[in-house]
Amino acid sequence: MSNFEDELQTAYNPQERVDAAKKLEPEFWKHKKLVNMSREEWEALCDGCGKCCLNKIEIKGQIKWTNAHCRFLDCQSCLCKIYPHRFEVVGDCRDIDLAAVREKPRWLPKTCAYWLLDNGYDLPDWHPLITGKALSVKEAGMSLAGRGVINETKVKDYEDYIVDWQDL
Ligand code: SF4
Numbered sequence: 001m002s003n004f005e006d007e008l009q010t011a012y013n014p015q016e017r018v019d020a021a022k023k024l025e026p027e028f029w030k031h032k033k034l035v036n037m038s039r040e041e042w043e044a045l046c047d048g049c050g051k052c053c054l055n056k057i058e059i060k061g062q063i064k065w066t067n068a069h070c071r072f073l074d075c076q077s078c079l080c081k082i083y084p085h086r087f088e089v090v091g092d093c094r095d096i097d098l099a100a101v102r103e104k105p106r107w108l109p110k111t112c113a114y115w116l117l118d119n120g121y122d123l124p125d126w127h128p129l130i131t132g133k134a135l136s137v138k139e140a141g142m143s144l145a146g147r148g149v150i151n152e153t154k155v156k157d158y159e160d161y162i163v164d165w166q167d168l
């Protein structure tokens with residue numbers, strides 16, 4: 001295990017993050033636009049599904065998702081093993097900002113809270129801000145946990161790994 005991974009495992013607990021979000025204004029996402037959210041509110045919206053860490057390819061102007069995940073994703077916990085250092089280590093790791101949320105063709109999965117809210121939808125009932133439980137994403141089958149995914153280091157041709165999952 002790298003030093004980065006050690007650091008993450010001692011520093012990051014998904015349920016603590018959900019518990020911390022309980023101190024935020026109740027249902028802030030119902031009346032605040034993404035652009036007006038505080039950093040804490042923005043961070044609380046991420047459900048930790050891990051799906052934005054799947055590799056995508058563009059074919060004839062269309063985004064195709066693959067089931068090949070970034071080498072630094074722990075696909076059981078759906079945590080990034082190098083989260084505080086991800087932009088230094090992975091050149092194409094993308095910050096989830098408004099530009100990413102609004103990118104066309106759509107770049108985030110259709111279950112992503114940022115994309116849902118920005119497009120006029122509410123949070124799904126399995127979202128941790130609704131349930132109060134980090135695990136509810138996994139329990140609803142909406143995270144990568146338990147899915148047939150492959151580490152990108154084993155992939156030769158991404159076209160062989162294109163998937164058509166309903167929640168992407
Ligand atoms: S897809 Fe959205 S909700 Fe899921 S981990 Fe990425 S940013 Fe968070």
Ligand code: SF4
Pocket residue numbers: 052053070071072073074079080081082083086090093094
């Ligand atoms: S480095 Fe970026 S893409 Fe890779 S697991 Fe971490 S957050 Fe996801």
